[in-house]
Amino acid sequence: MIAMYYQNPITITGIDLPWIPSMGTRFHLSSDGVSLLMALITNVVVMVSMYVTLSENKAGQRQFYALLLLMQTFILGVFVAEDMFLYYIFWELSLIPAYFLVLLWGESPKIKPITLRFFLFTLFGSLLMLIAIITLGNMGEVGNYDLSIIEGLEIGIPTQLLLFVAFMVAFGIKSPIFPLHGWQADTYEAAPTSVTIILSGVMSKMAIYSIYKFVLPILPDAVNQYGSYVVLAATFGVFYASLLAMVQTNIKRMFAYVSMAHMGIIAAGLFPLNSNGLHGVMLQIAAHAVNTCGLFLVAHSLYKLNGSYDMASFGGLRQKMPLFAGAFLVILFGAIGVPFTNGFIGEFLILNSLYSYDVLSAILAGSGVILGAVYMLNLYKRVILGTDNKTNYLDINDVDKFLYLSLVFVIIITGVYSSWITKLCDASIQTILHSNYIQ
Amino acid sequence: MNILILLLIPFVTAAALLILSRKYTQTIAVVSSVVSVAVSAS
Numbered sequence: 001m002i003a004m005y006y007q008n009p010i011t012i013t014g015i016d017l018p019w020i021p022s023m024g025t026r027f028h029l030s031s032d033g034v035s036l037l038m039a040l041i042t043n044v045v046v047m048v049s050m051y052v053t054l055s056e057n058k059a060g061q062r063q064f065y066a067l068l069l070l071m072q073t074f075i076l077g078v079f080v081a082e083d084m085f086l087y088y089i090f091w092e093l094s095l096i097p098a099y100f101l102v103l104l105w106g107e108s109p110k111i112k113p114i115t116l117r118f119f120l121f122t123l124f125g126s127l128l129m130l131i132a133i134i135t136l137g138n139m140g141e142v143g144n145y146d147l148s149i150i151e152g153l154e155i156g157i158p159t160q161l162l163l164f165v166a167f168m169v170a171f172g173i174k175s176p177i178f179p180l181h182g183w184q185a186d187t188y189e190a191a192p193t194s195v196t197i198i199l200s201g202v203m204s205k206m207a208i209y210s211i212y213k214f215v216l217p218i219l220p221d222a223v224n225q226y227g228s229y230v231v232l233a234a235t236f237g238v239f240y241a242s243l244l245a246m247v248q249t250n251i252k253r254m255f256a257y258v259s260m261a262h263m264g265i266i267a268a269g270l271f272p273l274n275s276n277g278l279h280g281v282m283l284q285i286a287a288h289a290v291n292t293c294g295l296f297l298v299a300h301s302l303y304k305l306n307g308s309y310d311m312a313s314f315g316g317l318r319q320k321m322p323l324f325a326g327a328f329l330v331i332l333f334g335a336i337g338v339p340f341t342n343g344f345i346g347e348f349l350i351l352n353s354l355y356s357y358d359v360l361s362a363i364l365a366g367s368g369v370i371l372g373a374v375y376m377l378n379l380y381k382r383v384i385l386g387t388d389n390k391t392n393y394l395d396i397n398d399v400d401k402f403l404y405l406s407l408v409f410v411i412i413i414t415g416v417y418s419s420w421i422t423k424l425c426d427a428s429i430q431t432i433l434h435s436n437y438i439q
Numbered sequence: 440m441n442i443l444i445l446l447l448i449p450f451v452t453a454a455a456l457l458i459l460s461r462k463y464t465q466t467i468a469v470v471s472s473v474v475s476v477a478v479s480a481s
Contacts, residue, residue: 001440001442001445001478001479001480001481002479002480002481003480003481004440004481011440012440012441012442013440013441013442014441014442014443015441015442015443029442029443029446030442031442036479039445039479040476040479040480043445043472043475043476043478043479044476046449046472046475047469047472047473047475047476049472050465050468050469050472051469053465054465054469061464061465062456062457062461062464063457065453065456065464065465065467065468066453066454066456066457067453068468069449069450069452069453069456069468069471070449070450070453072449072472072475073446073449073450073453076445076446076449077446080442080445080446
């Protein structure tokens with residue numbers, strides 16, 4: 001679809017059918033460059049997640065894969081829904097398979113309270129969002145949840161502020177943005193790795209996409225007046241998550257905080273409201289999805305070696321597993337944003353736009369990036385370059401080899417040639433900026 | 440091409456896994472995910 005969209009955007013059609021006429025809701029799906037990018041990312045991340053499970057023989061395999069595929073369906077629905085009520089239904093539905101996947105196939109003895117916390121956090125945010133959506137849908141003369149109608153509403157500043165708070169709590173929990181991250185590290189650590197990859201690689205992006213798609217065009221005055229508070233919270237979260245990542249000894253939990261730090265940078269990049277920042281966000285969304293897949297895949301490969309995520313139980317793996325060591329290095333470079341890898345350009349554009357928006361936020365985000373390089377290289381030193389612990393590990397098998405090499409290829413290619421993402425998203429970004437923010 | 444097809448591929452596969460298939464579960468799921476990527480990139 002992306003190739004077809006490049007040739008002629010009209011060739012990608014949507015669907016618009018009456019759904020519940022008495023409520024004014026429609027089954028309206030449509031796409032632009034950004035939603036097609038999100039759909040591609042979703043499908044790639046789910047594919048990686050499926051590959052991760054290939055070497056495992058899970059109990060209840062049929063149910064497991066069916067739930068993964070249902071989650072994929074509902075997440076895709078979030079990215080292409082043009083009716084806000086339909087969007088909400090997809091958003092809520094995506095939580096149900098996620099809940100059961102974590103609860104039934106989770107890897108922690110405390111899985112029940114962890115899953116309950118994940119569910120309650122997300123549900124609380126969703127309820128606030130539902131109230132906001134119902135308010136918006138009933139603001140016009142005739143109840144209507146279609147995005148094109150809602151975007152045209154004249155909303156007073158006090159109402160915009162209340163709606164902004166409701167939406168940002170919902171999206172701040174899902175992303176997560178500091179201080180609404182309480183569910184994240186435990187859930188990412190306890191979930192099966194294939195599910196963690198989807199939670200981190202795609203579900204967190206649902207929140208960023210939603211801010212971009214709904215909050216920026218519908219609530220421009222609230223974004224202009226109060227966006228700076230979100231930027232400050234998000235960038236402080238980058239710094240805070242980086243500090244937490246530094247002191248972790250559990251590799252999977254450390255990657256959970258790495259993911260939170262990166263999501264903070266992405267969320268902050270939305271609010272300076274300039275073309276560079278938004279393009280940086282889209283690039284970083286794509287980069288984070290690939291890199292986070294890679295990082296959790298690394299954690300999974302290490303866990304398969306000796307059944308532990310403890311950093312101290314590994315050392316000197318470069319001698320026994322040279323291919324794994326090389327692939328891990330490239331993934332790590334992507335995650336810390338080394339030039340010519342996918343993480344560099346997006347991070348640079350976001351930091352650049354943050355600097356012109358608020359210097360303190362830029363410093364907080366920048367320090368998170370520097371700390372990121374410190375703890376990631378320290379991890380690599382201890383696990384790959386450290387003293388050989390004399391265990392006879394075998395290098396990655398053929399399935400993993402294919403997966404790692406594919407990820408390395410994408411990290412480098414997207415780092416060198418990222419303009420396909422900016423071209424794909426440009427029309428959508430310019431529409432949002434020019435209709436609401438650039439006079 | 441209609442965007443609805445992106446949602447139908449995983450949804451129909453999930454339904455097929457639950458209702459019909461007791462064999463080749465992994466293969467069907469992986470093929471579905473590869474087809475989804477191919478359709479969204481094509």
